[in-house]
Amino acid sequence: MSNIHVMDHPLIQHKIGVLRKVETGSKEFRELVSEIGMLMCYEATRNLPLEDVEIETPVAKTTAKQIAGKTLGIVPILRAGLGMVDAMLQLVPTAKVGHIGLYRDPDTLNPVEYYCKLPYDVSERDIFVLDPMLATGGSASEAIQFLKDKGVTRIHFLCLIAAPEGVERVRKDHPDVEMYIGALDEKLNDHGYIVPGLGDAGDRLFGTK
Numbered sequence: 256m257s258n259i260h261v262m263d264h265p266l267i268q269h270k271i272g273v274l275r276k277v278e279t280g281s282k283e284f285r286e287l288v289s290e291i292g293m294l295m296c297y298e299a300t301r302n303l304p305l306e307d308v309e310i311e312t313p314v315a316k317t318t319a320k321q322i323a324g325k326t327l328g329i330v331p332i333l334r335a336g337l338g339m340v341d342a343m344l345q346l347v348p349t350a351k352v353g354h355i356g357l358y359r360d361p362d363t364l365n366p367v368e369y370y371c372k373l374p375y376d377v378s379e380r381d382i383f384v385l386d387p388m389l390a391t392g393g394s395a396s397e398a399i400q401f402l403k404d405k406g407v408t409r410i411h412f413l414c415l416i417a418a419p420e421g422v423e424r425v426r427k428d429h430p431d432v433e434m435y436i437g438a439l440d441e442k443l444n445d446h447g448y449i450v451p452g453l454g455d456a457g458d459r460l461f462g463t464k
């Protein structure tokens with residue numbers, strides 16, 4: 256279980272509590288998704304490798320640290336993952352952003368792909384896949400597989416709320432992927448929604464339905 260990280264930071268837990276409330280409107284919902292995304296980005300980037308770099312301050316030459324390699328890539332799963340992108344970019348402004356468009360068929364609950372655009376050098380980067388919701392795990396697993404097929408080897412998955420079923424699916428399909436979870440909920444209901452969850456994240460972010 257060591258690559259499954261469930262957040263225990265009080266700020267994250269508090270904000271997820273407000274996010275869940277049925278009376279939280281789209282404006283506040285968007286702000287909270289972004290704020291929680293930023294706090295989770297901080298946690299999820301904790302183990303990135305560093306390298307030494309020689310710099311000069313106004314006072315002296317010294318050795319400083321910088322993130323090693325080709326830095327990062329961010330891949331939101333459309334639509335709801337978009338809500339976490341700006342916050343990640345504020346902390347990692349040099350990251351490149353790819354997009355994977357998937358929606359979940361309401362009857363089969365299987366993911367349906369409708370869009371994909373990735374950085375040309377995606378395989379050289381640490382990739383952070385973003386989606387607020389991990390329910391059956393079908394969407395996350397397919398997005399991760401897609402990235403692996405493009406040669407990506409270092410994948411981190413960030414979600415705000417997860418069902419145990421989704422965590423198990425991703426763990427089984429992709430045991431090498433680091434998973435960062437804001438809150439681990441109880442179960443899925445008969446329609447594949449997370450209980451207690453927060454409803455449909457995409458609809459709440461964008462005011463649809």
Ligand SMILES: O=P(O)(O)OC[C@H]1O[C@H](OP(=O)(O)OP(=O)(O)O)[C@H](O)[C@@H]1O
Pocket residue numbers: 332333334335336357358359360364366386387388389390391392393394395421447455456457458
């Ligand atoms: O783990 P799963 O069972 O695959 O469910 C999770 C997926 O469902 C939601 O997307 P949705 O299909 O509602 O698309 P949207 O983001 O456009 O609303 C959510 O944002 C995930 O991508």
Ligand SMILES: O=c1cc[nH]c(=O)[nH]1
Pocket residue numbers: 335388390447448449450452453454455456457
């Ligand atoms: O509870 C859920 C399940 C899938 N997608 C959502 O947005 N919410």
Ligand SMILES: [Mg+2]
Pocket residue numbers: 335455456457458
């Ligand atoms: Mg949706």
